[in-house]
Amino acid sequence: MASMTRREFQPSDLDPKGPYHLMTATVIPRPIAWVSSRAADGVDNLAPHSFFTVASASPPIVQFTSVGRKDTLNNIEATGEFVVNFCSEDMFDLVNDSATDYPEHLSEFDELGVEREPSRFVAPPRVAGSPVALECTLNRTIPIGDCTVVWGEVVCFAIDERVLDLTNERRPHPRAADLAPLARLGKNEWSTLGRILDEPRKKYRA
């Protein structure tokens, strides 16, 4: 491998937003949780969050981070429920538009014409066109720095059967290529799924 000359940066060398920009440009690609929540007064909210991953396998818990305090976080703290809707490539413009800083009394669903679909176990609606919706109940919130991490236990995986391999009914498998997920990079960059590699894990042999 060619040798390289690295530049090293400590957070204190950078301007206050520098570490954030380095993290978001290097921890890539990030999946996007399109989080729907419902305010205590009934307004349905929808906002993308790319600080998103799995927190626990069993119980099934997902997490996302609210950078600062936003309507999504306020709603979830007030009601204890949310839905993570997955974003396909064809939803790009809507997902981006839903990150607009609408005032809390306006619903992104209504402002942008995003079709709702009722959830089965929680009050916030699913996005009707999203191939995967994870209905979640709040497990806990964890304040950290200027952020709050939200953990949600998945109580229902609602998946479009057109993307599902049901060879094993007890272990349904959504096909990645059919999900065509959008992902977030740094700055204003986004990406789509590249080449898919499929290789079993190897067992250690002495």
Ligand SMILES: Cc1cc2nc3c(=O)[nH]c(=O)nc-3n(C[C@H](O)[C@H](O)[C@H](O)COP(=O)(O)O)c2cc1C
């Ligand atoms: C692709 C994408 C990913 C985002 N990820 C996050 C995130 O992880 N955390 C966050 O707080 N804001 C994130 N944002 C910004 C929020 O979506 C934005 O602040 C939004 O207005 C919040 O809406 P709300 O106040 O209705 O909750 C992201 C925006 C985009 C476009």
